[in-house]
Amino acid sequence: MEFKEAKNKFVQTWGALGSQWGINKTMAQIHALLMIAPEPLSMEDVMEELQxxxxxxxxxxxxxxxWGIVYKEFKQGERKEFFIAEKDLDELAVKIAQERSKREIKPALKVLKEVSSAVKENKTDEAKHFTEQTTKLYDFVLKADNMLEKATEFKDNWLGKLVMKIMK
Amino acid sequence: MEFKEAKNKFVQTWGALGSQWGINKTMAQIHALLMIAPEPLSMEDVMEELQxxxxxxxxxxxxxxxWGIVYKEFKQGERKEFFIAEKDLDELAVKIAQERSKREIKPALKVLKEVSSAVKENKTDEAKHFTEQTTKLYDFVLKADNMLEKATEFKDNWLGKLVMKIMK
DNA sequence: CTAAACTTTCAAAAATAAATGAAAGTTATT
DNA sequence: AATAACTTTCATTTATTTTTGAAAGTTTAG
Structure with a gap:
């Protein structure tokens, strides 16, 4: 495969993956481009490469x-700004997990908590079942969110490493 | 809060959460509705409730x-079909993780692998850096996918339970 | 101070994704 | 085998998201 073809394929794929995980396509493509660029890129460069x-x-x-996964960099004597991607992938994962938790899960949790304790006086079967189910869902999402948080601490911690090892 | 209001709020919230995690809004809303319905719902019911x-x-x-998270159910003597949601939340998480891995991550991995080993002959700095980075990304995504897979086995296994406990 | 170099903003346009509803398809009943 | 009860499909419409590009904003250098 030619280099240019491989590069293009990679950028497209990373873009598609990103867009399925809540990061918009162009954003993920720019990130892909910066990930593989051996030198910082200017805005012109990015515009040019991605058209x-x-x-x-x-x-x-x-x-x-x-999101904290791309940084500005200034070059000696150059007026314009250059950009580089966070290259530590564990750090990248942590940042993404934190952002998504903050922006999406936390607000949802707030509402879940609210509604799960809001109809306690109403004693119809439907209302009782509602309270039961939403409480379970609240607990579940909270657990998931905690896991996301804890998972981000894994890489520095012996237990995490051990578990990773056992998990192969 | 009135029951109807709480119910509506819950359906909206679950819909929004879903749409940010790759499940379309209506799909997530239907799921929400089925989660809190004490009885199986017909298609009519769903249409009516969600307009x-x-x-x-x-x-x-x-x-x-x-996705395997909603089932058909037939009622005695009734001609039409009724629907119920998977109520075991761990099972729900497993199913979602499996589907997303299959549909999104696995195909991306295939391409990553392909491009990371495709330009080995090209010995420009840019190409070398490309191979290095995409290889790292491949390993990383593979690791993440494995974690997703393993996490789904957690609930049945003593070590998993222990880790969960420690993770609070 | 002001002109040049560069970046950000945002209303409008384009692209994409999701929803509608009527027609076609299916299955059960008599 | 005809009809009624129900479900699925899909071309068209509608809603949402993303992109454009020109104008406004900012910063640096002389």
Whole structure:
């Protein structure tokens, strides 16, 4: 396979994967590009490589920086900004997990808690069942969120490493 | 809070959560509805409650069954089909994890593997860096996918339970 | 201070995804 | 085998998300 073809295939694939995991396609593609770039890239470079507009590039680079997985870098004597991706993949996973927990799970948990304890006076069967089920769901999502949090601490901790080993 | 209000809030929230995790909004809402229904619901019921069309209900119920998280149920003497949700939440998590791995991660892994070993002859710096990075990414995604798989075996296994406990 | 170099914003356009509903398909009943 | 009860399909419409690009904003250098 030619290098250019492989590169393109990789960027497309990473983009598709990202878009299925809540990161928009262009954002994931920019990230892919930065991951494999041996040198920091300018906004021009990104626009050129992905054939996207200036506005699009600007917005998605900003978003990547908000997620904490892309950084600005300045070059000696150069006026413009360059960008590099977080290259430590464990760190990347931690950042993504934290962001998604904060933006999506935490707010949902708040509502689940609210509704699960909101109809306690109503004693119809339907209402009782509702309270039961939503309580279970709250506990479950809370557990999942905690796991996500704890999983991000794994890499530094002996127990985690042990478990990983056993889990093959 | 009134029961109806709580119910509506719950359905909306579950729908939003789902849509951020790769399950379409209506699909997640139907699932929510079935989760809290004390009795199996017919397609009519679902259409009525969510104010959606017959086609929409049919397609999304089918999708939920493909995911293995909703089942058909037949009632004595009734001609029409009723639906119930998988109520075991651990089972739900397993099913979702399996489906997403199969549909999204596995195909991506295939491409990653392909491109990471595709440009080995090319010896420019850029190509070398590309191979290095994509190899790392492949390993990383593979590891993540394995974790997802193993996590689904946790609930039945003593070590898993222990770890869960320690993780609080 | 001001012009040049560069970045961000945002209303409008384009692309994508999801929903509708009527027609076609299926299955059970008489 | 005809009809009624119900479900699925899919071309079209509608809603949502993403992208564009030109104008406004910012920063640096002279």
């Amino acid at each position: 996207i507009s200036r506005g699009n590039a600007s917005m998605n680079l900003r978003a990547l920086m908000d | 959606i069309s017959r086609g929409n209900a049919s397609m999304n119920l089918r999708a939920l069954m493909d």
